[in-house]
Amino acid sequence: MATLSPFHTIGPHCLNLGANELSKSAITSCKSKVGQSLQRIDVGRKLLPGEVVHNVAQSPRWSLDLRCFAAARVSVEQTEESVTKTSQVDELQKQSTYLFRTETGGQVKVFVCKRSVKYVVDIEVSSLQLSSDDSQLKLSGGLYRSNHDIINQIIETPFIARSSSELALELEFEAKEVPCYLSFLLKASSGASSSGSEIRSHRKSSFCVPIGLDQGYPAPLGLSFSTDGSMNFAVYSRNAESLVLCLYDDNASEKPALELDLDPYVNRTGNIWHASIEGAWTFVSYGYRCKGNRDTFHAEHVLLDPYAKIIGSSVPNHHESGLLPKHLGRLCKEPDFDWSGDLSPNIPLEQLLVYRLNVMQFTKDKSSKLPADVAGTFSGVTEKVQHLKDLGINAVLLEPILTFSEQKGPYFPCHFFSPANLYGPSNGSVSAINSMKGMVKNLHANGIEVFLEVVFTHTAEGGALQGLDDLSYYHKNSVEDLEARNALNCNYPVVQQFILDSLRHWVTEFHIDGFCFINASCLLRGVHGERLSRPPLVEAIAFEPVLSMTKIIADCWDPYDKMPKEIRFPHWKKWAEMNTKFCSDIRNFLRGQGALSSLATRLCGSGDIFSDGRGPAFSFNFIARNFGLPLVDLVSYSNAELASEVSWNCGEEGPTINTAVLERRLKQIRNFLFVLYISLGIPVLNMGDECGHSSSGSPSCGSRKHLDWNTMTTGFGIQTTQFISFLISLRKSRSDLLQKRNFLKEENIEWHGSNRSPPGWEDPSCKFLAMRLKADKAEGQLSSEASQLKGDLFIAFNAADRAETIILPPPPEGMAWRQLVNTALPYPGFFSTDGKPICEQMMGLVAYKMKSRSCILFEACTD
Numbered sequence: 001m002a003t004l005s006p007f008h009t010i011g012p013h014c015l016n017l018g019a020n021e022l023s024k025s026a027i028t029s030c031k032s033k034v035g036q037s038l039q040r041i042d043v044g045r046k047l048l049p050g051e052v053v054h055n056v057a058q059s060p061r062w063s064l065d066l067r068c069f070a071a072a073r074v075s076v077e078q079t080e081e082s083v084t085k086t087s088q089v090d091e092l093q094k095q096s097t098y099l100f101r102t103e104t105g106g107q108v109k110v111f112v113c114k115r116s117v118k119y120v121v122d123i124e125v126s127s128l129q130l131s132s133d134d135s136q137l138k139l140s141g142g143l144y145r146s147n148h149d150i151i152n153q154i155i156e157t158p159f160i161a162r163s164s165s166e167l168a169l170e171l172e173f174e175a176k177e178v179p180c181y182l183s184f185l186l187k188a189s190s191g192a193s194s195s196g197s198e199i200r201s202h203r204k205s206s207f208c209v210p211i212g213l214d215q216g217y218p219a220p221l222g223l224s225f226s227t228d229g230s231m232n233f234a235v236y237s238r239n240a241e242s243l244v245l246c247l248y249d250d251n252a253s254e255k256p257a258l259e260l261d262l263d264p265y266v267n268r269t270g271n272i273w274h275a276s277i278e279g280a281w282t283f284v285s286y287g288y289r290c291k292g293n294r295d296t297f298h299a300e301h302v303l304l305d306p307y308a309k310i311i312g313s314s315v316p317n318h319h320e321s322g323l324l325p326k327h328l329g330r331l332c333k334e335p336d337f338d339w340s341g342d343l344s345p346n347i348p349l350e351q352l353l354v355y356r357l358n359v360m361q362f363t364k365d366k367s368s369k370l371p372a373d374v375a376g377t378f379s380g381v382t383e384k385v386q387h388l389k390d391l392g393i394n395a396v397l398l399e400p401i402l403t404f405s406e407q408k409g410p411y412f413p414c415h416f417f418s419p420a421n422l423y424g425p426s427n428g429s430v431s432a433i434n435s436m437k438g439m440v441k442n443l444h445a446n447g448i449e450v451f452l453e454v455v456f457t458h459t460a461e462g463g464a465l466q467g468l469d470d471l472s473y474y475h476k477n478s479v480e481d482l483e484a485r486n487a488l489n490c491n492y493p494v495v496q497q498f499i500l501d502s503l504r505h506w507v508t509e510f511h512i513d514g515f516c517f518i519n520a521s522c523l524l525r526g527v528h529g530e531r532l533s534r535p536p537l538v539e540a541i542a543f544e545p546v547l548s549m550t551k552i553i554a555d556c557w558d559p560y561d562k563m564p565k566e567i568r569f570p571h572w573k574k575w576a577e578m579n580t581k582f583c584s585d586i587r588n589f590l591r592g593q594g595a596l597s598s599l600a601t602r603l604c605g606s607g608d609i610f611s612d613g614r615g616p617a618f619s620f621n622f623i624a625r626n627f628g629l630p631l632v633d634l635v636s637y638s639n640a641e642l643a644s645e646v647s648w649n650c651g652e653e654g655p656t657i658n659t660a661v662l663e664r665r666l667k668q669i670r671n672f673l674f675v676l677y678i679s680l681g682i683p684v685l686n687m688g689d690e691c692g693h694s695s696s697g698s699p700s701c702g703s704r705k706h707l708d709w710n711t712m713t714t715g716f717g718i719q720t721t722q723f724i725s726f727l728i729s730l731r732k733s734r735s736d737l738l739q740k741r742n743f744l745k746e747e748n749i750e751w752h753g754s755n756r757s758p759p760g761w762e763d764p765s766c767k768f769l770a771m772r773l774k775a776d777k778a779e780g781q782l783s784s785e786a787s788q789l790k791g792d793l794f795i796a797f798n799a800a801d802r803a804e805t806i807i808l809p810p811p812p813e814g815m816a817w818r819q820l821v822n823t824a825l826p827y828p829g830f831f832s833t834d835g836k837p838i839c840e841q842m843m844g845l846v847a848y849k850m851k852s853r854s855c856i857l858f859e860a861c862t863d
Contacts, residue, residue: 095112103201105129106128108186110123111124118175119174119175119211121170123159124166125186126166127165137158138186138187138189139157140156142183143173143180143183145258145259146244146260173211175212178213186198187199208265210266210267210275216233216275222235222305222417229278230278230279231277231279231331233286236272238271240297240469242261242262242264243261243267243288243291244261246259246286246288247260247281247331249284260275271494285330285331286329287329290303296471303467308330308464309329310334335433344444345513346513346549347395348617349576350615350740353393354682354684356687357396357687358399359380359401362384362707363375363384365707365708368380368707368709373425373426378423379435381443391721391728392728392729394448396450399453400452402414402419403415403418404420405463407460408460414463415464416454418432419433420432437511441511450512451553452506453518456517458488458522459488473498487522489527490525490535499537503541513551514552519556519559521567538569538572542574554571554576554578555577555578571614577609581606582621583623586602586623590853591646592799592853599797600751600759602675604679604749605619605679611743615741616741629645630688630689630693631672631686633647633696634648635650636650636653636654636655638653674727677738680743680744690712691711691712691720692714692717693711723831736775748776754770754806768804769796771794771795791812794808794859794860795856796850796855798850800853801853804850806847811860812860814862816861817859819856824851
């Protein structure tokens with residue numbers, strides 16, 4: 001057999017899979033096709049002569065012309081085997097058809113199919129204009145997989161005339177030689193000489209077809225499985241010049257077992273790269289290498305598929321800057337889960353009672369008394385559902401549970417379609433998925449909705465999107481600050497679609513009830529970093545049909561600055577917001593420095609923010625959260641470094657045995673909780689605040705310790721959890737006044753100063769405010785389960801260091817005031833657990849002495 005011309009010589013190769021075997025003869029049969037050709041059956045192939053991929057400039061050059069990507073592809077549709085009477089066709093399992101034009105005007109048709117255990121390539125050449133001296137046409141080519149994986153097999157074989165205008169030949173390959181590409185030229189030669197003219201495609205490049213690696217489909221993105229078991233890979237990269245599919249047969253291996261260069265003319269539709277391989281291969285994980293401009297692409301890095309649903313264990317990835325984690329997608333279907341009987345509680349927005357928690361820290365401590373493989377996982381949350389029910393919680397807000405940077409923490413995600421493996425009982429992806437789904441189903445069964453904190457504005461270094469197409473996914477060459485932060489270009493159409501796909505996935509696959517978008521102010525940035533008044537992504541989320549029953553919450557806290565940003569957030573009457581003004585104004589007032597008007601605004605649902613077509617139910621109120629100081633530290637630390645925390649140590653810094661300071665701190669904690677649950681809006685309780693969980697005065701999120709469940713049984717833990725449970729019960733029983741979707745009417749609220757004088761709105765030294773909430777009689781009658789009517793509420797707040805004497809207004813006719821809460825009284829007398837008066841009947845009581853730094857609540861009840 002004649003050898004290839006010098007520029008076709010296949011150079012040295014470095015094979016990862018069966019190098020010795022692959023160097024053997026790949027051609028087991030080379031059949032001439034004379035007379036009756038292999039009968040073509042209609043298997044749904046749509047051959048479109050003349051269909052050409054026009055973007056020739058994107059075709060990468062290779063030093064060996066054999067490697068040059070070829071030709072105009074035709075439309076290839078993969079279908080199931082059709083039934084015919086031909087025994088030869090019965091063996092045909094799948095066929096792909098490719099059509100090329102030659103540079104001299106002829107046509108080359110290539111049919112690739114699997115017959116039994118072998119792969120058959122049938123090549124037909126027609127309408128080829130040959131010179132009178134050329135008496136023979138040969139195929140000259142070879143097999144390759146990638147630049148690093150070239151099968152050293154030379155193929156040179158003649159065509160046989162089928163008719164006066166058509167030549168044909170057939171090649172067969174052993175299954176062990178695939179997947180690969182066949183790259184070839186046509187050589188026209190005279191009988192006296194083996195040399196002759198070379199015929200290429202109309203692009204002046206080699207003809208190239210995949211064998212055992214099908215064209216695949218551009219949708220859906222990510223890994224998908226066909227009914228025949230084949231696996232389809234699809235990934236977006238607009239600026240990559242070429243893309244390599246890396247397949248691993250061992251999760252612990254740093255190098256792939258097989259690499260396949262995807263042909264930009266066969267395996268690319270628009271900006272989507274795609275390929276399909278049989279499911280019979282033993283590979284377990286996959287990733288991609290992207291090649292292109294060296295300033296933006298690093299071909300040596302293996303990248304995670306951003307749409308991968310199951311993530312394999314990370315292995316070291318050697319970057320120039322050191323070792324960074326490398327995650328790979330698993331080549332397996334998502335595990336089946338029995339969702340039968342699951343039903344979302346679908347709680348109205350105004351009735352939500354939220355508990356924010358960190359999955360690991362919630363039960364990881366030994367005090368949780370859970371098995372080691374359950375503690376700190378989703379299953380651990382399931383085991384502690386009774387604690388949530390005892391508090392009266394009906395929604396949990398989980399801190400980010402997506403795969404994240406172990407160095408920077410959960411607010412720097414690496415992936416967006418799967419929970420972090422560490423939250424599974426066996427630290428595996430499949431166990432994490434099943435454990436999370438089990439948790440959601442269990443919480444739903446107990447009437448508790450599940451919300452996720454999500455971060456779509458940036459990724460960790462080496463995140464799932466980095467390296468695939470940074471110019472599309474990230475802010476580049478626009479705003480230096482955004483580029484340094486690995487900021488995602490959220491309103492770029494492809495990124496917008498990616499975010500929507502992620503949200504749909506969590507709703508449909510995990511039955512998530514709501515999302516809290518961290519760093520939401522950055523969702524308002526345009527593709528060039530500018531501020532948008534009507535950002536496409538925010539609007540698309542508001543009107544996405546799959547999310548129509550989902551709660552969506554904007555949280556403008558920035559994980560980089562560790563500070564919330566105040567911004568007018570566009571909402572389309574769908575978006576709720578984490579109310580940072582509520583947090584800062586209540587902290588300020590209770591330490592004796594806030595204005596009465598600010599307190600009144602927050603108590604009534606923050607009309608300055610939510611009176612634009614929404615209402616108080618869209619205000620998610622909080623006092624403390626997972627970053628900054630926890631509740632017990634808010635009343636224990638206030639040094640100069642904590643100025644931004646608006647805290648007050650009540651007289652001494654840090655731990656103390658001073659009884660007066662401890663009593664003052666206890667009152668302040670009660671005051672904070674009281675204001676949180678008595679205000680219009682959605683109260684959000686932070687994990688551990690019910691039992692005095694402390695970070696020792698550090699505002700860093702990383703300083704938070706695992707929750708100590710022993711503190712639940714201390715005196716403080718018992719009385720605080722009981723107080724929270726009481727306040728939640730009070731909100732539910734007085735939902736007519738405390739759980740309203742709309743703002744209170746002016747006639748339903750009265751404001752009072754001490755001695756029933758008008759409040760000192762303009763007096764900065766005034767620290768006392770009282771309000772009377774008047775029940776709507778008709779509404780009270782309709783909502784009452786008993787025969788008695790619901791009366792008014794009288795609530796007073798004293799942030800001064802001195803006591804105040806208040807004059808109670810006359811109660812409604814036939815009713816009397818009774819005290820339900822006085823945060824200054826000792827436990828257990830500072831609140832009424834059963835709704836009965838704690839003190840004597842106050843029918844004739846006119847004056848009531850209110851102690852310093854305390855809150856009280858009276859309810860008008862029938863005799």
